[in-house]
Amino acid sequence: MKLLQTTYNNLFIQTVSHWDIKGHNALFHVFVPFNMQNNIDETDKVREILGYFYPDIPVIGCSATGEIYDGTMCDREIVVSAMIFEDPRSRVEVFPYYAEKDYTNMEDLLAIAESTPDLKGIEILTAAPYQPLEAAGEIMDRLPEDVEIFGGVAVGDEFQKSFIFANDCEYSRDSSACVMYIGPELHIQTDRMLGWKSIGYPLTVTRSEGAVVYEINGMPAYDVYNHYLHIHKDNNFFYDALQFPWEVQVDDDTTYIRHAKSVNPDGSILMSTNIPEGSTIRITFGDPRRMMNHTKQSGSELLKFSPQVVYVINCFGRKLFWNDNDDAEVSEISRKLETTGFSALGELLRYNGTTLLNNLSIVCVAMREGPIKKKIDVEKEIKINESNIPVTHRLAIFINTITDELMEKNKQLNEMLYKASHDALTDLLNRGAIEREIYDTCDVNSPAHNEHWHLIMLDIDDFKALNDQYGHSEGDNALKALADYLKTEIGKKPAVEVGRWGGEEFMIILTDYDDNKVLELAEKIRKDINNIPSPSGKLSVSIGVTNHHEFEAALRTIDRVDGLLYDAKNNGKNKICSDLN
Template identity: 30%
Template sequence: MKQYNYEISSISKIAKHLKEVQTDIAGTSYSSALFHIYSIQYDDDLLLQAQQEILKVFPDAIICGTSSNGAIFNGQLSEEGLILAISIFESTEVKAYMVECERNGEVQVGNKIKDIIDETEGITAAEIFITLKSINSTTVLNIAQLCKKDVIIFGGGSADVDISGSNTKVIVGTEICHEGVALITYSGENLNIDVHHAIGWKPLGKEFLANKIEGKRLYELNNIPAGEVYRNYLDIHADESFFDNILEFPIMSKQHGFEVMRLPFSCNDEDKSIILAASIDKGTPVQLSYGDPDVIQSDVRNLLNTVTEYAPQAIFLYSCGVRRLYWKYLINKETSPFAKIAPVAGFYSSGEIMRMDNYIIEHHVTLIAISMREGDKAIAQPSSGKKKVLPMSEEEKIHGQISMVRRLANFINVTSAELQEANEQLQEIADTDSLTGFYNRRMLDRLVHDALHRANKYNLDMTIGIIDIDDFKLINDTYGHDAGDHVLIELSKAMYTEVEKLPSSIFGRWGGEEFLFLAPTLHAENVFNQIENARKRVSSHDVKGIGVITISLGITSFRPGDDYATVFKRADEALYKAKTTGKNKTCIIL
């Protein structure tokens, strides 16, 4: 396999480069000549001229390609004309197919791709260029992935010069299609292809559930409008700058167990729904994410090491246009090291495609490296060419850094407030009885210990009372546990209404049908009559469907030197006396 890459700024220069290749391979036999065209700014007419120029010199040429958000030539960003990547295969047979998509014809397209792959004898790999912006790629790829399981599949989504634009196209032979798929098949026992990827974005904050989504339109995360999530956490608003501001903060999810990124393209100002680059399943857990330069570089270094070890004769890099916008003037630092291994060509896409296990995964914000060779490992063939320095003003550099820091600071502030609120809610749950809504035994224990400590330290009065609902087991047995729960709720409200009349009083559920109250500044003798009258009022409360339910009370006061055990022993004895001497009464032990 031989690889020749050219940066074409003018159609008139194509013939010269084609002659160079023709001269270089003269006298040698080859099985296929594959011409990848990565178009940057050429319209259909200019592309057709390029296709015709190729066929003049190489009538048997296999031509395929795509529009792009910028191309990659020898590891450097190319922003004009097109990149022509010529692969001369010694023994591999290559074929290209244009599969146009009629309106709502994605199922037919997916089946056509599957059939071609399944029917191609000796197929090793298949490459897919797809107009992601104009057809439902999820449907196409989900059907196509049902093809032979041992076929390597890779590719990318056609892109516009404006990454958020939709003027995209794919190329096969002399055909140009704005709604469809270019499919390239590679067949041959001697062909070796390795496909790996790098992401580098990190999850940011908590998980959300994509609980309302239709196709690529995401309406709600955790029942919150998706656009509101971005506004609240990252101060990104649904305005004309939404896409520019959101580039560094795509959505992170999983597809078939693999980490994938989903880039929001736009936000509806009315319902705050977001259009994603690709769909995700309803109910899928997702997170916001952010680009960490150190992690991104580490991922790319690992990818570079993998490619180096594979020792290819040609490298194709398909990288998301968002990565280009993220790195800005530094983008070549990510791709140029690959040119030290072998000739490099590729493009900046609207989506990156690769088969992982048995699934064809559509990635975003991802860099895919396709390593190719015929035969054994190749000797490194560094690409020639000067390194390009991309211009960027100091103001632009500083603005990008400040924007990221400001939005992350906003995220930290919001999540800190949410964490505090969540902790308060957890504390409330931990301290509250789930049925009645009043303090539970855990909280009452703590409050009683605190009150006893103060009473001992400052010689204060304190009254503790235990309240028991009379014949509660009979209520459960007669009317059922739901009715029993209703009695607990009704009577606890009535008890609380009476207890809160005492200064600084505390009330809660002690357990089962028992409740406890605490009057931390009063002696039982001074409040006995008040408590007894309160008991009578509660015991006259008519519970709907059951009737009047009575209660019994046992109360005691603090004695100097009392501890938790001694004071509760007297309160229990007082309650026992009330229960065994007729119920529906208040007994006191001082």
């Protein structure tokens, strides 16, 4: 596999006509500066010339910035790259505009991919909105995990709209095109480079809609930048905030980066891409030394793969972050590798089995035909010279270390509080915790005070006989099974708390329910528990139900429901006794 490149200039026809491509499977990438005057007309000329000399070779491209040519970024010229496969079994197939609003097209593409032998990777170039792109990713993630998925979002603005194109199809400004990379000896390895360092406590997105985040921890989103970083609502907001993007936590092993684009008058923030409500985020900062070190380390890992071509998708925002030194990372990656690619508005990558749209990252796609043919020298472990770390970076390390220590202490405290309030066997609230719920609800001075509440108390019938006949382990199993039911089916209902009262007794407090609803729920509990398997055949419970009377002490209500429970046990068991009308 090899790479040929040129720019669209006065020698373009002469250059491409002499490329040694005929007789090979190949793929043309065409990356067009989004802000170039008459960029569509100029691209038409490029496509026409490529089609004239190489009519059978597929073409894909998009509006871009920071087009990579000869190992550096080229912002002012159209860059044309040819990936040439030397193994005749390696090939590509280009599919235009699959990620439309019609899900059928995406399902059709999945069916084609699943039936394609030796499929190694899928590249996506897109100008589609986030929602259909996300849906397309979810469908493609049904492919085996060894199929790499990668790509980028075409660049544009309000004056020059983004676009993509493929083969001889029309330009599209709202959908996607993809390339399937196929071959038994074609090898693809992907990686992403972040390098942003999280600082401070985790925060929760408490209100968002699409790419607009309204509230974080219940406060206007802008307060995060104003309170912690003193970033103001002015013309510099984008560039100031760009240095402190957000790390969004997907799971324990996966994060992605989002950056703020603008702040609205109501304090909400327009982010680079969607952030789901309920997401956990942390502010990060970009230290150029740390980022470059991360890039060098990732580059060293790429060298071990011995790639013949590396396709680089850099983020436009990351390019802006580097300002006058925007070529630093691409040049570093290209020192020992043949590279092509561009800077995008977002970088697509399947990571840990999930295709994510990244921001402020670099996605590298290493490709090779056949086994490793030559060993490329890999630099020894790269370390930052600690004596040269700037004072701002040392302060960030100091803040982050303290934050991590406080978070660990807070985690330990929360674990202790949980153990102190929950029953070890059943994981329900223990006697003390459920009692506090009841007394706080009754206390007029408590924030949890409510005049309208009920108690349901239940006791496992013939529990002593179960223990005596089958052993205490079976008794414990019965308690845990009943507790699991109460926790999942009852405790998740609104304004309901469930606890173990002691032994085989359980207490439920409900606020703002009417009498009929409480009695219906008590009957449901009785019937459902009859279906829980037990060595004795089935479990049953006796249940007492009452409500709190006006001006009554909490203890009086507890004593009354306890008495009703024993009325149920003394009158045949497996029944409900209540004083509700």
